[in-house]
Amino acid sequence: MHSYHHRLAEMEYSEFDYCGPDSSVPTFVVVHGIGMGRRAMEPLAGELQRAGNVYALDLPGFGDSPEPRHNGTMAAMGELVAHFIDDLALKKVILVGHSMGTQVATETAIAHPADCVGLVLIAPTINRYERSAWQQTRRLLQDLAGEKPQVLAAGLETYVRAGPWWFLGKVRRMLEHDVEHRYPLIRVPTLVLRGSQDRVVPRRWALEVAAAIPGAQYNEIRGHRHEAMVHRPQQAAREIRQFASAVM
Numbered sequence: 001m002h003s004y005h006h007r008l009a010e011m012e013y014s015e016f017d018y019c020g021p022d023s024s025v026p027t028f029v030v031v032h033g034i035g036m037g038r039r040a041m042e043p044l045a046g047e048l049q050r051a052g053n054v055y056a057l058d059l060p061g062f063g064d065s066p067e068p069r070h071n072g073t074m075a076a077m078g079e080l081v082a083h084f085i086d087d088l089a090l091k092k093v094i095l096v097g098h099s100m101g102t103q104v105a106t107e108t109a110i111a112h113p114a115d116c117v118g119l120v121l122i123a124p125t126i127n128r129y130e131r132s133a134w135q136q137t138r139r140l141l142q143d144l145a146g147e148k149p150q151v152l153a154a155g156l157e158t159y160v161r162a163g164p165w166w167f168l169g170k171v172r173r174m175l176e177h178d179v180e181h182r183y184p185l186i187r188v189p190t191l192v193l194r195g196s197q198d199r200v201v202p203r204r205w206a207l208e209v210a211a212a213i214p215g216a217q218y219n220e221i222r223g224h225r226h227e228a229m230v231h232r233p234q235q236a237a238r239e240i241r242q243f244a245s246a247v248m
Contacts, residue, residue, distance in 0.1 A: 009060035009068040016054035025052035033099025037063025047237030074177040078107025094118040127205040183212035190216040195228035
């Protein structure tokens with residue numbers, strides 16, 4: 001684990017070095033969803049390591065990163081990720097966001113398009129047809145029903161440690177972010193991924209997201225839900241690696 005310090009906030013992150021022979025490879029910057037952290041994304045990061053260097057982040061207030069003084073907006077966290085990329089002099093960056101992380105990655109890609117060659121949105125939130133804390137919480141609980149223990153444990157540790165007010169504060173920031181008005185401003189190649197049984201991100205909304213982003217690709221991971229990249233990191237990584245190969 002490494003630490004990144006900036007005047008805006010502090011982030012912990014894990015680094016996975018490329019393990020292949022090619023010297024011209026992308027750098028994947030992986031941004032987790034709400035209630036998760038970089039550890040939940042490490043199986044995916046390990047698979048992406050076959051195609052490039054990988055940095056898995058703990059956003060401020062998540063995982064091992066300390067809570068910032070102010071509950072940052074999606075745009076502010078997107079700006080912090082951009083500073084991280086610049087300060088570490090990362091090149092050929094492909095941003096990979098999951099759930100809330102897609103909102104953060106979207107802001108990074110819009111404000112700093114020169115920093116990234118591609119954008120991957122896995123289970124993009126917030127569904128504009130269900131824009132309330134109650135509806136989003138209900139959908140998340142429906143999606144988690146019957147989940148495997150590793151998925152439940154990954155989120156439960158964060159929720160127990162931070163408490164319900166922390167969770168509601170983060171959800172409020174997600175709801176305030178009118179991400180549907182931001183998608184048309186994306187100017188980098190984009191892949192939208194969704195688990196075919198995702199209750200949080202219904203197909204109607206995911207297709208709308210892909211249609212709003214100029215030239216975006218869309219695909220589904222069959223038979224899986226909101227945490228598809230935890231259950232099937234190999235399948236999700238395969239889609240992302242194919243996308244990366246096409247945009248490099």
